[in-house]
Amino acid sequence: MPQHASNTRVCRDCDGFATAAITTGTRHADGSRATLRVACPACKGTGHTTAPGALARTGR
Numbered sequence: 001m002p003q004h005a006s007n008t009r010v011c012r013d014c015d016g017f018a019t020a021a022i023t024t025g026t027r028h029a030d031g032s033r034a035t036l037r038v039a040c041p042a043c044k045g046t047g048h049t050t051a052p053g054a055l056a057r058t059g060r
């Protein structure tokens with residue numbers, strides 16, 4: 001059973017985690033960590049599928 005709200009379609013590709021921050025190991029000049037933010041291509045970083053009919057059929 002899905003635990004998410006039925007009216008909110010969470011992206012299947014990323015399960016809602018649309019942007020993943022990847023630590024590169026390097027640091028900026030101010031000391032903060034440099035991270036790469038990779039947006040999910042399926043939902044374009046929104047974490048939700050706005051067109052479930054079009055996207056839900058991928059992976060067949």
Ligand SMILES: [Zn+2]
Nearest residue numbers: 011014040043
């Ligand atoms: Zn996604």
